[in-house]
Amino acid sequence: MGKILAFLLLGIIVGLAAGYLVANTLAPTKEVSTQENCLYQLGKFSSAPKEGSQVVIVYGFDANYPPFTKIEPNGTPVGLDVDIINLIAKKYGWKIVYKPWDWSTIVTALERGDIDIIASGMTINSARSQKIWFSIPYYSYVHQVVVRKNDTRTLDQILNSGEYIAVQSGSTADEWADRLLKAGYKFEKLGLDSYVSAMEALLDGRASALITDSAFLGPYLKKNPDIESKLRVVGNLGAPYSYGIATRPQDKWLRDKINEALEELMNSPYWNELLKKWGLG
C-alpha cells in the first residue's frame, strides 16, 4: 500500500522531469533563445543593424491558409507568403526563424516581440493598422458568394432566403456576413473554424451558400476540379482587399527593406511564375 503510493509519487516526479526535458529539447524558440538578448527587444529593427552582424527575423504565421501558408508532411511551412519571405531573406542574407502562431493572438505576439513579421495572408485594414504597420500590398482579392451548381437563385434571393451561409469565424468573410446582416439582409450565419470546413458545410448541405474570397477559392478549385464542377460563384461583394506583410510600427528600417525587395520581386518576371506556382496566376 505504502509502496504503491510511493510509486505513484515517483511516477508524478518522473512525469514532471520528462515534461521538463521534452519542454527543453522541443522548445520551438531554440534557435532564437541562443540570442536571448535581442528577443523581446522592441524596435531592434528601427534602424540599420551594425555592419557585418547577422540579422535574424522571427517569421510568424498561422499555417492555415493555403496557398499562402500551409505545412508540409515534414513540418516545414510552404506557400506564396513563405516563398516571398525566403526570397527577401536571400536577397539580404537574413536568417529566418519560422514560428507558427495562432491567428487569435498573432497580432499581440508581433506587438510584444515574440515574432518580428507576419506574412500569412493578412489583410490590410484600418483596425489592424492602428497597432501594426503593413508593407506595400502584394496580393489583392475580392469576396465572393458561392452556391451549389443546381441552385439557380440570384445573389439577392440567396442573401434574403433565411437559410444558412457558411463563413470562417473571425475572417474577413465573417466581417462581411455581419455587415450584410446589419444592412438588413435575412440569412443565418454559420461560423466554422476554417475555410475548408466552411466549404465542407456548403457541399454537404448544412449551408446553402458560402462567403469566401478569391484568394482561397481560386487555388482551391484548381486543386480540386471535382469540386469545381459542383459549385457556382453567384457574385462578388464590395471592393477588393489586399494582403501585406505586417511589422511593428517602430521597425522602419525593416519595413523599408521589405518594401524595396517586394517592389523588385513584383516587377520581375519571376513574380508571375511564383503566382502560377501557387495557383494564383
Next chain:
Amino acid sequence: MIVLRAEDVWKRYDDTIVLRGVSLNLKKGETKVIMGPSGAGKTTFLKCLNLLVKPDKGRIWIDGEEITSPKADITRLRQKIGFVFQELNLFHHLTAIGNVMIGLTKVKGMSKSDALKKAKETLKRVHIEEELWRKYPAQLSGGQKQRVAIARALAMDPIVMLYDEPTSALDPGLSSEVLLVIKELSERGITSLIVTHELGFAYEVADEIVVMNRGRIIGGGSPEELRNAKNDEVRNLLNKWNGLKDGVLV
C-alpha cells in the same frame, strides 16, 4: 503514588457548561470507573485529560508533569496515556498489526522488527490471534476492532489507560470479550480510568466508582460503599440503573 491528577477542570461549549470544576486523583495500579447519565460530561472530562479537548480552566498532571502548562510537550505526555475511544476508530488503511505498530515506529522510533515483536505480544494480550493480525479493520468484528484499539494504546507502554465507553458502539453480544480484556489488564496492575454504563462490570472491576451528573462529581466510593450510599442524588441514580435490564443504562 498519584500518576494522574486533575484539579478543578472546567469546560464550556458555546452556552452549555459541560464541566463545572471536576477534580480527580488516580493512584498507580488503581482502577476507577466513572459513571453517570448521558450528558454528564464524562467523555469530555476524559478527553480533557490528554488535551484532546482543551479545558477552559483547571490543571492536569501526568506522572508529576503538568500537561496543561503552556510549556508542556503535549505529544510526549500523550504517549503516557493510553486512550480507547467509544467509536471504533482504527486506521482504515492499516492491518491490525499495522495499527499497533505505527505508534511504535513513527512515534517511539522503534525499529520495524522490534515494533513487530512488541505488536505481536500486545495483540496476544488482548486475545487477538495470529490469523487476524493481517486483517484490515473492515474485515474485523466490532469486538475485535475494539481489542485491537486497546492493543494500539497499550503497546505504547502508557502509565494509565483511559477507556471512553469502550462497549457502547458494540452489539451486546460482543461487549463481554472487550470487558474481559479490560478486566484482565486492570487485574494485572494497569492503572485504568473507565467510563462505562455497565453497572455490573463497574462493580466487578472498580476499586472506586465516581458518579458524575451535570458536569460535577456528585459522589463516589468503593462498590460496597455505593450500595449503601447515603447521598440522595447518588442513591436515586443507582436505583434507577439497578432497575434497568442487565444494568445497562442507555
Next chain:
Amino acid sequence: MTYIYSLFQYIPFIAEGVLWTASLVLGGLGIGFIIGLPLAIAQSFGGKKLGKVLNAYVWFFRGTPLLVLLSLFYWAIFPSFGFKLDPLKTSILVLGMRSGAYQSQIFKDSIKSVDYGQILAAKAIGMTQRKLILYIVLPQALRISIPAWSNEYAVILKDSAICFALGVMEILTRVRYVSTATGLALIPYLFAGILFFVLTFSGTGIMDFIHKRTRIPGMVEGLR
C-alpha cells in the same frame, strides 16, 4: 484515395505532437500535484487567514479562462518578474498552476472524508500534526483521490489544446494545419480523436490499475 495517401504522409508530423501534448499534460499534472497537495493540506489544517489567501488563489485560477491566463502570464506577469519563458514552459506552468487549484479541491475533499475519529486516535498515541497527516491522513486521502485525479488528467489533456494560442505545436494544432494542407475536414480530426482516446484511455487505465492495487481489503467503496 489520393487524399488518404496525402494524409498518411502527415502521420509522423501529427504523431510528433503527442510529445508536445504529453509534456504539457505530464508537466501540468506534476506541477499541479506539487502545488495542489500542500494547498489542500494548508486549507484543511491551516488557520483561517491562510485559508482565505489560498482560497483567493483557487478562485483566481478556477474562475479565469485558460486562454486569458496564458496571455496574462506570458505577456504580463512573468515578464514583469523578469522571467522570459518560452511559450511551452509558460504553458506548462500555467496549466500546472491552474491544475493545482483544481487538484487542491480534489485533495481537500478526500482529506475531509478521512473521518475525524482517526485523527483523534492518532493524536492520542502522541502523533504530531505533521506525522498524522503523513502517516494517517494522506495514505487514505490520496487513494480516495485517484478517481477524481484521473478525471483531472482527462480534463487537462483536452485543455492542453488551448496552448496553441502561444504557438505550442500540440496535437490539435498540427491536425488543423494538416486539415488545411490536405483539404480534408473530417479524417485528420478523426485521427486526432483516436490519439486523444488512446491517451485518455491509457492514462485513466493506469490510474484505475493503481486504484485497484491500493484497494483496502474489506472496505466498501464510498461507505468506509
